[in-house]
Amino acid sequence: MREKNHLYKKVLDTAPFGTLFFAYGVCIDVNAKALRLLRCQRSQIIGTSLGGEPDKVHQASITQLVQVINKLETDQLPGILWRSENTVEDDEIVVSLGAVEEADNVLCIMLYPLPALARMVVEEFSAEDLERIDTSTEGKEIPNLVESPKTPYRPEPIINIDQSNSPEPIDATDPIKSPPPTTETLAGLPIGKPLLKSINDYIDLDRDENACGALLLIDLDHFNSINESLGKHIGAQILERAHESIQAMLTDNMQVTQVAGDAFLLFIKDMAPSPAEARERALSVANEIRCIIARPFFTENGEVIVTASVGITLLYDPLISAEKAIQQAESAMFEAKRRGRDTVTLFDTQITRQAQQRITLQSSLRKAVVNQEFDLYLQPQVSTHTGAVVGGEVLLRWIHSGHAMHTPADFIPILEAS
Structure with a gap:
């Protein structure tokens, strides 16, 4: 069971497309790519139901996606081209539905941005095979669709998602490591x-x-x-x-x-x-x-x-x-x-003051050993029953030149961090 959970997390985190899981008609998990495509937060979509009236707090894109999923289930379609003005992509998104093995009540919804898959879509589907859906008008009934081929759509394992919505230019070949142009x-x-x-x-x-x-x-x-x-x-x-x-x-x-x-x-x-x-x-x-x-x-x-x-x-x-x-x-x-x-x-300003104090103490500590500024003090331990000395404790103190005595609590953390 633990290995299966690990495999599930690995697939969800590394999937190159948007992925959502619904159990008994309720969304139970979603990956970061799906959140970006739908322009919503995780808290807004987790718990979304495929049945009943749409929640008023839902993003329009979530409400429309629920309509598309219901259409996929009702007509048993392997895929739909979905166009929504509320998603990140300027063009359509391929919405695909699949079942999870050994979990009959769990559905896996996958979202493929069409711009990155256009060439492959043309090869797999003819223009007559899929009819585009326009769900940008709230409350508008979804038009009838022509059923797509029974052969399921299978994209390449690596997909370059369109980064046009990013606030800064990003190199599509390496969107993370490449710095901004200036x-x-x-x-x-x-x-x-x-x-x-x-x-x-x-x-x-x-x-x-x-x-x-x-x-x-x-x-x-x-x-x-x-x-x-x-x-x-x-x-x-x-x-x-x-x-x-x-x-x-x-x-x-x-x-x-x-x-x-x-x-x-x-x-x-x-x-x-x-x-x-x-x-x-x-x-x-x-x-x-x-x-x-x-x-x-x-x-x-x-x-x-x-x-x-x-x-x-x-x-x-x-x-x-x-x-x-x-x-x-x-x-x-x-x-x-x-x-x-x-x-x-x-x-807060206290962070700056503490940082300046640590820098000053760190500089002084480098000279403390040479200047023999550390002293040992013996603190006796006395029995409360007899009043006799039964032991002792050796304490280290730093007598900083021109300053008061420092306890280990002042300088030990600085020594450990340096």
């Missing part, structure tokens, strides 16, 4: 100029004084170890899945770009009307991203779990520069790593 280095990070312009424009915008945006710096933990132990090709696959997972969550007020190889910078405009509310929403988004990235990734060498540390800074001060804001997000991210990784930290 970058500018701020706070030590190469930032794509389109995103940088959006941040600067937002900071300079004459908006409500309480309106607040946010920057999230998402850094994968121990990513160099993955490259060294499993190979760079596995690292590239993990980066691709992380990028797609974040991309699937984007709304109209969000932009994301990859920076520094294993990190992503997410910019959110007008997150909330006040800093207090923006703080809660930013923490919620960051934790959702962290949990999605931590889903198991299956390779030929077994299961790999990757975690992420996320730093957040809020954008509400009109005097702050884009460089300073990015630097704050980076400081918060490093603080998250210092606290044990796989966590989220919101920037």
